[in-house]
Amino acid sequence: MSSKSIPGNISADDQARYEQLLAESSNIKGTSQWQDAMKRLRRDRAAMISFYFLIATCLSAIFAPVLPLQSPVVQNLNNQFKPPSRKPVSLIFFEAAKESKEELKQIGLVQKLREFNEEVVAIRDELKLASGDERKKLQTELNNKYEIDHPFFKVWNQPGWLTRQMIHIRLLVFGDYCIPSLCGTDELGRDVLSRVFWGSRVSLMAGIIATLVSLVIGVSYGAISGYYGGFVDAVMMRIVDILYSIPFIFIVIFVMTLISQEKVQAWIESYGLNQLTVFYLIIGLIYWLTMARVVRGQILSLKNEQFVDAARVVGADNFRIIFRHLVPNTMGIVIVYLTLTIPAVMRFEAFLSFLGVGVAPPDVSWGLLVNEGIRVITPVRIYWWLVLFPGLTLTLTLLALNFLGDGLRDALDPRMKNK
Amino acid sequence: MNHQVRKLFPLVALAALLGALAYAVTFGTLPPAEFSFSNSDEVKTVDPAKASGEIENRVINGLFEGLLRSMPASDTPDENGMTAMEPQPGVSELPKISADGKTYTFPIRPAAKWSNGRNITAEDFVWSWRRTLHPETGSKYAYQLYYIQGAEAYNSASVEPYDSEKADSEKADSEKADSEKTDSNGRVEIELADRQDSLQPFPRGTIRRGLLTEIVKPPKPETAGLDEEAAKDELDLWRKKWSYIVDVKPTKDGKVDWDAKGTTEKFTTTEELAAGDLQHAMQVLPDFETTVGLAAPDSSTFVVTLKERTPFFHHLVAFYTLYPVNPECVIEHGTPKWTKAENIVSNGPYQMEFRRVRDRIRMKRNPHYWNAANVKFATVDALAVKSNTAALNMYLNDEVDWITEIPKVMVPELQKDPGYRAAPALITYFYRLNVTRVPLNNVKVRQALNAAIDKKQICERVTKAGETPARSLVPPGMLGYTIAPCGEYNPERARELLAEAGYPGGKGLPKIELLYNTNDNHRAIAEVITRQWQQNLGIRVELANVEWGVYLDRQQTLDYTVCRAGWIGDYPDPNTFLDMFVTGGGQNETGWGNPEYDGLIESAGKEADPKTRMEILHRAETILMEELPILPIYYYVSINMVRPEVTGFSNNILDRHPLHILNSPNAGKGTP
């Protein structure tokens, strides 16, 4: 920097000092709102522990098929109500004897898969040589084999394509080895540990999907209402007020019992959905109200800012202004309310599954596990592991979400501390 | 805000809080009953005419009593620990039966009274059974009364116009003195629409009686393209448009002169169509007094005329649908208000003290009961605990004396408990075989399938609630009857039979489909049986599960190969199981028929001597078990847990445990 930019007569010392100051100042980096928040968050130990715990839970939920767990659905009536133990177990597949004189075979899943693949190859070979009707028949047989006869379907509950690939990886890495029943077995001989893991998928999925639904609906609704203001806003908020005072829990229970009727289920299947997805959507439809209110408040205060005018001048239409400019600026408070919604949703899903109107067997969820546990507890035999392990996992997850939420709230908006 | 108000507010809030607390505390002060048991659910109703279910049975048997009552035949159980039940005198002594078995005369006990002190009369029974048969009551078990002459027509409101030819021919070949009852042709009773309360069938409006000369029907609507429900709706609407032309006979002193000349009147059951001389009537029914076989010649004699000899009729009489209700009570309060504790008048060992939905029904001893001196407990509670785990916990915690259901998984544990009582029930679980389909048309194939099922394994490993493997259709334990067993489990023999049938080693056998309705229990059993058949016979079986409605349809239309079934006996007589399988019977649903079997069932129905009759039925069942259109799997078991100090509780096939013969050290200590 040349001395020419400094006006007037300055001594050489002063100039050096100015230059030094200038150099120092260019080293100071400004922090954005987010970086500020992250710094504050990092200082909150409880929140950080919770954060890592939640990451671990999510990872174990996503990668549950890869983990060497026992089957969550195969019933083994010889194995009922075993307390937690470290007895070794492996993935057994009960095979119906093809020849009439053989005993019931017990073979490992790896072996079964190998046999299955051989059968498929055999059919494929035939297919190559066949033609016309014969070909069609073989083709359908092949499809059936994959859709229905595949050994995975007997051991896990309707795994999707991605899940099946993960199971393949698991078989490759771990073979038939399974972690023993560290959490005991339940009424039908199923391993509680694996059910807890597979249940986490459903419970977390409920949390995520329902929250996303409430996010999308709530943010859009609140943004539109806040931006347009006036009559539109008054009407929309009145609707929210009315909906707010409805205790939705009871309506949801009512709706879920309607849905669990067989005729309605068939109707749902015909649209390609399944009961579980509908369940998630319904939960999501309840929690958008608070989000809408909060976003509307933010938008109301933001819409008179200069950047909005600037966007309008440039020629952006309303839609663009709302969703490209205003909404991103509400993200701070949206995240804060997200951290309130996710545990509420998960808790609600567990509540409904416990009552028997939520997730239905053969799907698993933590609430359902606690329900199954409490149903068989008598003074004669206290199967404490059936209630303790799913309950503990649920509690810890909710606790972690709570702490993380508190931490995020404090980090993003210190003014809201302790609200 | 006013400063005064603000100062007062904390006090007001505190007072409200304390008041609420006091209110809450008042609910915690219920004195215990001398005996309490857990009913598996809340009763739907205590009205004997409308109830249907075991749960209602337990309560109604405490509150009401019929002409006869099912009681233990002896005080000591047999070698299996079972006691047979027989109908013993209740409100009436044992009936006198006429030689042709069609007329039952019940002498009503003079000491039998209602809980308001009034004597029970035969007219009470006529009125109660009429109410049960009345279409508007909506009684689900009214068909139990169909054995009575004219009852079915009355209940289904089916009237036929007077057929003078038929009347003449009947008069010609009838020798009976009771000519009024036989000349029931065309007689109707019509209730005009001038009831006291249009929603209550009793008290009824003005009744006109006469001969139905004609039914004028508008053209029948087209139901071809419609689905079932819509078609039924159309036909219902059409039926409502009919008008009835009746020759109304004059009534003198309450008696109708059927031979006098009457006045012609027209009636319709639809209000909108009533105009001019077309009168609005509530319903047009066959004339009760002259077409239905119930009569009360005097206050203490009740006479029932059946359509034909029905050897098990006295079992039916002991069933709660045929219990009486107090006419004045029902008329005064209407249905269902008369069942409220403050209104109800009953005639059983107990009367209702109070009832709380899903909590309990508290019954207190009825001082007017003819046998009140022998009723030990002053108060009995029927708790409605739906969760059987909770019921078990209450039992183990000494909070209830008797529970009627336990969680199935606990059976192995609880079998060692001194209070555990298991007895076979009148319910058989079996598989139906469609004998019109190949390969099941071959009796050897059916016998092979039967011999290849290890029923013991199913009971021990699958159902695990103490069920007994079944080798007959009729459950054991009926008084005087020996069951006829089918072949036992023998895989070797099964393979031989299959080979003899032409399918050695299972080769060439067409694929068999096993149908069942969606239920975990049925699926588990089906899977095990499939495995057993595959293992023992080498045959392939495909499982198909459908929902209940579809399952019933397919069973009825014989659109299945093998399907699961069950049958609950209505009364403890083999006939209720065996008469299902006569050729073309409505409940047969297998396509099987055997003239010898049909003949045996028919002659059993006509046999007067009980012992001979049982032998005939045994022979019939032997045929059934040889030809095996069904595969018996197991008999259901009824499990109760009763405190060991309770006496008077008997294991029986009906799972009936009359409350008034129970006793325990608690009796007499109860509520002051």
Add this chain to the structure above:
Amino acid sequence: MIRLLLDRIVTMAITLWVVFTITFFLVRFTPGGPFMEEKPIPDAIRRTIEAKFHMHDPLWKQYSRHLWNTACLDFGPSYKMEDYTVNEIIAEGFPVSASLGIFAMVFAIILGVTSGVVSAVRRYSAYDYGFMTVAILGIAVPNFVLGSLAIILFVFILGWFPAAGWGTLQQIILPAICLGLPFAGYIARLTRTGMLEVLNQDYIRTAYAKGLAPVNVIMKHALRGALLPVVSYLGPATAGILSGSLVLERIFVLPGMGSHFLEGAFQRDYVLVMGMVMVYTALVFVMNSLVDLSYAIIDPRIGSR
């Protein structure tokens, strides 16, 4: 005041009407009526029953009749409980749920406020950490997990309480505690926060300076300000207690509104369920309004509306 009341009543009417319409149409448009039971009953009888409930009338007629009856608070006879009308079932269930809820609420308030105050006054002490940990657990543990574990511990292992049923005080204590504990936790946190804020105010310092005993200071001066957030929480707390009682009435077999509601839903007793949804909505609404009213009374900063 009057205007506020009027506004509230109108809003309640609209809300109830919305709930009624939603549930009514959900029921009517679900395939399979309430009488398609397991054991088939003869057709003619089923149709008689359906006619009694006017199920074959045109839809708008059913709707307006039902709406009128509901407005007159006559919910009609129950579909499945043949001896009862819906009003009677609700009337029988209400005292049970009310007493359970009252015990739970009183417990929650007493425990919550006390621990919140103690925590705030003895900040950073063992009490503070102890109470706040319990509070956090109470908030995070779902009430059915709590109830299940409580049964295992207090009924089976320790044997202090009876297993299930209703009628004596002993049978109410455990469910009430399980129901109230989460709310106690939340109230404790709110009280603590509120107290901390208030204790930092000048007027409290003045009070101490005046020489008043700490108990006096807390009870007479600080508490009122600290209780404001608690009072406003009572509204949502009531809704929470009503829905929490669904679970606890199930576990402890209490014949309250919650178990009637659930059983009605499982048995497809639609009139009962609809009626109870309306009752619950009205209850929550009234409680919220009462809370707003008391808030206005307590807080002198809120001018007259």
